[in-house]
Amino acid sequence: MVLRDSDPEEIGGYPIEDRLGSGGMGVVYLGRSASGRRLALKVVHGQYADDQEFRIRFRREVAAARQVSGAFTAPVVDADADAPSPWMATVYIPGEDLGTHVRREGPLPLDRLQELAAGLTEALRDIHRVGVVHRDLKPANVMLAEDGPRVIDFGVSRAAEALGADALTQTGRVMGTPPYMSPEQLTTPRDVGPASDVFSLGAVLAYAATGRGPFDSDSPYETATRVVQGTPELDDVPAPLRRFVEWCLDKDPEARPTPDELLALLKGEPIPPRTTGAPAAGEKPSEATGAPAPRRRRRLLLTAAVGGLLLALAGTAAVVRLGGDDGQVASQLPAGWRDWTTKDTLTAAKGEDPSPSGPFTRCAAARAGLICAGDDVKAVRFSLATGKREWGLPVDSVPDDSSSMEGDVIGTAGDRVYVYRNDQSVPEEDSGTTYEKYAIEAVDARTGDVLWTAPTQSGTGAMAPDLTPDTGTAAATKDGVLTIHGALGDSYALLDPRDGDPRWERPLPDGECRLRAAAGEGYLLCAAGRSETRLSRLDPATGRPAWTVTVRGTFNLLGAAGDRLVLADTSGTTHRSVVTVTANGSHTRRTVALDRPQPAAAIPTLSRDTLYFTLSSGSVRAVDPRTGRQRWSRNSTVEFPGQPLASATHVYVASPSGRLAALDGRTGDVAWTRPGRGVSTSWMGDQGARLTLVGDALYVPYGTRSVYTVDVRHP
Template identity: 65%
Template sequence: MALRETDPARIGGYPVEDRLGSGGMGVVYLARSASGRRLAVKVVHGQYADDPEFRARFRREVAAARQVSGAFTAPVVDADADAASPWMATLHIPGEDLGTHVRREGPLPPDRLLELAAGLTEALRDIHRVGVVHRDLKPANVMLAEDGPRVIDFGVSRAAEALAGDALTQTGRVMGTPPYMSPEQLTSPRDVGPASDIFSLGSVLTYAATGRGPFDSPSPYETATGVVESTPELADVPAELRPFVTQCLAKHPKERPTPDELLALLRGEPLPPTPPRAAVAPVPVRKRRRRTRLVIVATGVLLAGVASGLALWLTGAEPEAGDLPRNWRAWEAKDTRDRGEAGGPFGGCVAAGSGLFCAGDDVKTARFSLATGKFAWSKPIDRTQGAWGDMEGRVIGVSGGRVFTYRNEQVDREDEAVPYYAIQALDVGTGKELWTTATQHGEGAEPPVPDAEHGGAVWTDAGVLTALGANGNDYALLRSDTGKPRWREKLPSVHCRVRGAEGHGYLLCADSARSTRVSRLDLTSGRPDWTVTVPHGGLELLGQASGRLLLVHDEVDESPRRISVLDLAARRVRTLPLKPWSADATPTVTGDTLYFTYENGDVRAVDPRTGRQRWSVNSVVESPGPPLASGSHVYLASVSGRLAALDRRTGEEKWSLPARGRGGMTVASDSGAELTLVGDALYVPYGLRSVYSVDVRNP
């Protein structure tokens, strides 16, 4: 599709090469990264870009999409919710979409159908495990890549839904594509959950097997009615696939199998008995109201034209009233595993699915319910504690039903205890160890954590990137399912560190006191995509903002301290002109802003592109931890649980909550922990292995 005169030449620094399509939400362009990778860059239409609530929700949806594994999807590469026209870039998947292929070549043969069923089921399993619901699975959103099917365009954004009111009745804003929608999407859209995607999977596979959907009709109205009321037409579906499709197309969500059950069915294993029919409540819909609603939906489909081309494409998590996790209530909870008063506070938490995973002093990982705070399990950081080593646990990442953390133990060598570090994958539900991969060991070994002085480990879009070898002289990308390296390379020097930002992996190598080499890694091979030499030594990666890497001197007593800015598109480096800051100031990048926090509660907000100060205030939070920015606020908390919400534009305090006590702690000099925001639910670690949750709209 040819570019138009009004199309941009670059988006976020990425050169635009072609126009791939357009839909109700925006335009999709083909672009290319600095390393030559082809990207699908999706730019939001102006009517959405002008709404601040949309931008806030867009940011959340991008964050959700980043959690999804790239094995069967198109992973998010970059995004900017604060650009004049918000955009998101994913890897471009070469190949045909399923709809185009079937129209051109006809239905798939049985062997390819079974491969498609397995690939799409595994994709949905990965999507659902991180708490995301696709909500628009259809042939146009399934790419037939050379290495198997890929699911693209993570459904309908809640950002658009919030602006649309009753989205099903808005012309051009139909939340899904009726031939592949589930009954609950048409009758009770607020009840849509993971089972909706399973119904859509059955419809997509029917189309792939027969060239038509299970409820196809010349009339969109009759098609939508058939989804809710009619028996699917499956006579032409191959016999070996028909039981699979039949199970998917059950009318009630509770009667549909999970992805794991479907994979078992493909392996020839029987599904567990379903509950008695009387125990499953029917979908509560009155016939007259339902028919009226379906007429409106069908009219919207005709006007919006969503059955062809690219439809609504933004990432979408499962909808909940008020953007809170299902059944959420305000709560306080503590890791109650019996170990006396040993240890200290959590350093931070990571949310995935229905769980909150926290780690800190003496705690490898502890799981709480996002909704209720119910404590499920925790693991100690060390089984045989010695007088050495790092006793602070870290959650490296969560994906595919696994939480990735690290283990430190001691081993006896020549009558001397030495550290032995490893990365572990734990089952998110039970905490059971799934695999363990040794990283560094022996005298001078460093733990596999994001800020290790030598080596390190970070979560990327492709898995765990870590240093390996007794002395950490190699680096590798670990498979999330087995822990075995996908590839392994030698570090260029002993002064190199593994780092990460926005899902990408980097090497920072200190050549001398005067320069640092920054290399962006190709995560498919481990080799650098590019390398830039920054004319300052001893740099540490702060993070990424507005298409730029921010790097700071890691020597806090250096005066003056500098921040170097590396433009990722142009790969140019400059020093950010900043006012001097004291040794007790901590720089943090969150959202599109660089913040400096001070022990006395002062906070400075700085534009990372220009170095200009946006605002400076004194907050009520003593020794605040890293600030967390949402679309409208910046949140700060202390180790005592004191919390403040500042206006993101002006720094004005909007509300605050008092300290919650020290939760059994005898020392309160630490700074606060990292905060976690899931929709409107904010999770605040404090005190002794304690967390509380608050609705930021109604604190």
């Protein structure tokens, strides 16, 4: 490629000779060292230079890449994460990348495929041995050098031992290239380990053998869905390699082989038996080289995953009925209502950038207003009728930008809205360490005045709490706000709605615990690994369990359907049943088998006594939680739908970009749709907005801190 006038003459003292290429992260140049060695210099785009989180990531990536030998990779020679534009220099590998070669020459013959499989497997073995995960193995990152394939571009690699503890993973960013990403990269990126690279290896070899990826589609969203749920297309992969590729592409990370096992398979050597399975019998990777166990964070059971997709179970979409919904009467709308769209851009703290970059986390209706919270905003009120912004509270300022700056709505009670005060990064005297202080606040829904502030937790580094309702740290009940409490988050308390003072505080029991609310009552769920979950109804007067029911497996409380609580299993590979528990009286437990098992990637939501399973492709299935019978299954036409919200006649789902669909509640047929309103800021795997229905006015958060409303009777 030809150098441009804007390209630098040198980088880090290395003269630039040519431009090798560019991508979403940066530009790659050909440079030369003082000794004459040719180098590939990757310079990240300027838009990332001011992002402190990116610089921290980049510094870690460079440190990880330096640990890998150069036998099968491009060794790191030099780097500067603190330069105005961070850069990294690796040894230049002459040759053609696999993607370019296959597009020009077609699929590789069998002998070259076998050489490629062996070379890439050896490369992954060396990479994983030093605790590194590449995370972006794809044809463009495989160089066909004269002495064999080389894996390049560790731009998104991460030290494997930090995957569970790295606070940066809490941003939920998904990094990689969809056709070659593993299911866990798209669904639970915090849990990605070495097995993810093995999955990518299988996809790369399938591409080299056929000229197309095993999950290819015209739509990147459909591709991602096929990676998570679909069966790979491997008919044209030569038979001698098909078993190798199929084993790599197992959906279960624990069932995939290690590089050593793959090399043994290529050599025709016997593979040591495992406790469960083999290539043809479901073998698991060895304990020594498998993915590390996820970090146990305090005593809090963080947001569970069902087959990888996050269960957004807390804070289900709000429904406030002001009128009928039987299709026979005029629309019931807030007084003076009109169709409106609004975007909040004016709530940043003094001295902060007023431009938001993320969506609203949650909204709730209170006293003729819609109260929303999210990126850089603790709470903002819009008129239900006109969308006029009536007041706003920015998140509290912090001395650096390394902490989360995201607000959230916990719940409402009369004139009050309970919100999270964002974390306060405070230097600890004489130690140089910063610690995070968290609190819950009650805000007057009409005026925005803060009525009280109740400190909840604090911590440093990896011990800093993750405070959102979805993680089970707080739940609004009819008696006040239940919250994880104490400096180390080792107790739970009930905050009095009048002044925020704890009515009582009790130590958390053994196991990983979360707080939930259903039908106004408070519950505590504690899991002992994956073996069992204890569900306890909490006495609002004392905090002691009024009763406890034990269920085998890892379960989450979805809500109440009539007089029964509904729990979903979050640990299995397929949804085959739900558990219901009588909320009052005998609190009897009953396991309800689903007449049609649902895929692990389906996200369950309980709304208006019906259990809905949604898939990122837009599929919505309605199930009766009392009988397990599937009432209907339809494609909503909404990609990455959020939690379904049911009224008396319809079910509503929306995408992150604001695309809206109304499904007939009896048949699931699509009654009407509304197009999206803008570009979504969400990553693949994120769900759409939580909806709020007030009478017949539906409020749809979308995009970047934006909301629109629609009359569902006359859309």
